[in-house]
Amino acid sequence: MIFKILLFYFFSATLFASGVYNQNILNIQAKVFPKIILSDNHLEDKLQDNSVVLTILYEEIDANAAQILKKSIEKNYPSLKNYKLEVILTKYNDFKSDRLSSSYFFLLGDTKQITQISNVLTTKSRLSFAYDDRYLDFGVIFGLKMSSKIDILLNLKKLKESKIELQNSIFNVVIMR
Amino acid sequence: MKNLSIITQIALINVLVMSLFMGIFIYKNYTLVSNQLGLLEDEKIDSIVKTLVPTISINLTLGLEENLKEIMNNSMAIHHEIVAIEVLSKDNQMVYNSYKENIKSKKVYQVALKDTILKTQIGELRVYYTFSSIYSKLLDELSLFLIFIIFFFIISLLIASLLVKYNLSPLKSLKDKMLSYSLNNQTKFTQEDFKNEIYVINNSAAKMIQKIEEEIEKRIIYEKEIMQKNRLASMGEMIDNIAHQWRQPLMKVNAVLLNLDRNIELKSYDDAYLKEKIEDISNTLFFMSNTIDTFREFLSPNKAKGRFEISNSIEKVFAVLNTSLHDVTIDCNKKELFIEAFESEFMQVIISIISNAIDVFEQRAIEYKKLSIDIFEDTHNIFVSIEDNAQGIEQSNLDKIFDPYFTTKHKTGGTGMGLYISKMIMNSSFGGDILVKNSSKGAKFILKISKEEVL
CATH class of the missing domain: 1.10.287 (Helix Hairpins)
Structure with a gap:
């Protein structure tokens, strides 16, 4: 009986994850967001052991999606410029503000937690990316929207607050929110 | 060129100079405008491409190739002069392209695409373009302007030609009058009151002809x-x-x-x-x-022009000079040739020559006096040759014997007018002349009579 319950839980979680996340969007985000990290003029100050560290924040239920995203990023970018790229998976609940990564990727999660973490990242001048562009309303800096074309959304207010300086060329492609 | 009328020459020079001027003017203007517009066009394309490159670059940098279609279509929709855009990868593979029309013979603007973050070359952008509508409109305007200029040039040329023709009309009239002028046909040369050069020439000519x-x-x-x-x-x-x-x-x-x-x-x-x-x-x-x-x-002074035989007329002269010729041997070939003229004038000429010969016979005391008269002809003229054996005319006098008042018979009262008048008669009434030369025997006078004048 317990085995049955566990099996049901596992399949439903996998099915849920696959159903909620758009694989195309994930693939594009895996390609676009790491490059944006490089546009940070003060990236060197945010390196860990000379590595760019990208933390993917996820809910327990989205572990599979987070894993897929990690693999996709690592496949696209074995390295970033002259730096090694390290992708770390961290549950929302395990987030700690004392040792921050270079940047953060928000998968689906609780908006209150997202708001709290975003505020922390803003004060620490860390770039943040969201799977869901609505999370820009909760303090995430970058999002992505796909229609007939792909729009990169920028939360300009939060960018200013975070005092992150980006290369000008980024502003040619983003849509300000 | 010298045979052309002045009006034609002026018109030709006008056409030549104005055509040259117009040619240079049109060429210079067209080249200048075309070059300026070309530069403006290049600058415009340069500015378009400079705005296009960062957008394409950042999209390529971020791997957003899907966005290129919209970017390119927007650019081509806004800028009509862009006919095609090609984006090539670093290894020259076509990443994306969009064509509005055939790119053959179109100008191309090539620029390298760089990774906006890593600053490395990631591909190449090729923008094919043609002249913009503004450029074409300006060229059309210039062409229209040049057509107007040519039209005004033709009009001004016509007006100038008419003006020249009008101003030269007195000269043309003068030329016509001079061509048809003769003393008999009462042509009148009138003077005008205007004072430009043409009228001065006309009036001077009229004065000269009057004089x-x-x-x-x-x-x-x-x-x-x-x-x-x-x-x-x-x-x-x-x-x-x-x-x-x-x-x-x-x-x-x-x-x-x-x-x-x-x-x-x-x-x-x-x-x-x-x-x-x-x-x-x-x-x-x-x-x-x-x-x-x-x-x-x-x-007889009123004798009319009539047809007479030359030798018969010479016979009459012998009759007139009968007493003076009694001791002169005359050898005359009597060729039968008729002419129509004043016989008395012809006789006057013959008498004048024979009388001179008789006088010289006396002066030089020639014992055997002989006159040889020969009548002959060619296609255009009849000739009467009168030769004496009085030892000829002094060489220094040969050129003067037809001058008025020239005589060697001062003692016997010669007037010096006989041969002068004879030459005048031959010139005016017989369309001919009198020639003189010394032969081995004496002086030889040859009367030349134009057949056209007397037949």
Whole structure:
């Protein structure tokens, strides 16, 4: 009986994850967001052991999606410029503000937690990316929207607050929110 | 060129100069505008591409190739001069392209695409473009302007030609009048009050012709006077000849009458004797009457132009100069040639030449006096050659013998007008001339008579 319950839980979680996340969007985000990290003029100050560290924040239920995203990023970018790229998976609940990564990727999660973490990242001048562009309303800096074309959304207010300086060329492609 | 009329020459020069000017003007303007517009167009394309490159670059940098379609379509929709855009990867593979029309013979702007973050080359952008509508409109405007210029050029050329023609009309009229001018046809050259160069030329020509006419009139009067003088001199000579010719018959008549008178006194006459003497007197008087007729024929001033035989006319001259020629041997070929002219004038010329020969015979005491007269012709002229054996004319006088008042007979009262008038007669009435040269025997005069004038 317990085995049955566990099996049901596992399949439903996998099915849920696959159903909620758009694989195309994930693939594009895996390609676009790491490059944006490089546009940070003060990236060197945010390196860990000379590595760019990208933390993917996820809910327990989205572990599979987070894993897929990690693999996709690592496949696209074995390295970033002259730096090694390290992708770390961290549950929302395990987030700690004392040792921050270079940047953060928000998968689906609780908006209150997202708001709290975003505020922390803003004060620490860390770039943040969201799977869901609505999370820009909760303090995430970058999002992505796909229609007939792909729009990169920028939360300009939060960018200013975070005092992150980006290369000008980024502003040619983003849509300000 | 020299045979063309002045109006045509001016028109040609006008057309040449204006065409040259217009050609250079149009070429310079077209080149200048075309170059300026070309530069503007290049600048415009440069500016378009400069805005396009960052957008494409950042999209390629971020791997957003899907966005290129919209970017390119937007650019081509906004900028009509862009006909195609190609985006190539670093290894020259086509990443994306969009064509509005055929890119053959279109200008191309190539620029490298760089990773905006890593600053490495990631591909190449090729923008194919043509002249913009503004450029075409400006060129159209220029073409229209040039057409207007050409139109005004043609109009101005026509006006200039008409003006030149109008201004040169007095010269043209003067030319026509001069071409058809002769003393007989009363052509009138009028002077105008205008003061430009053309009218000055016209008025000067009119004044000049008026002066020439006055001079010719004076000359004609002068020549008439000379002719009259010469005629009077000739008449004097003729009267002398008549008197000479009459002396013998008068003496004969006188002798017959003396014999008759004596025989009547002696009563030794009969009817036959009287009849014989009367007939003798009658014959002598008839000879004298003939002599008068011959001279009258020559001296008659109102004689009309008529057809006569040259040798016959020369025979008449012999008759007139009968007494002077009694000791001169005359060798004359009597070729039968008729001409239509004033016979008295022809005789006057022959008399003048023969009289001169007779005088020279006397001056130089030539014992055997001979005159050779030859009449011959060619296709256009008839020639009468009169040659004497009086040892010829002095070389220094040869060029002067036809000059007026030139004579070598000062002692015998020569007027120096005979040969001058003879030459004038031959020039004006026979369309010919008198030539003179020395032969081995003496002087040889050749009268040239134009057949066109006398036949």
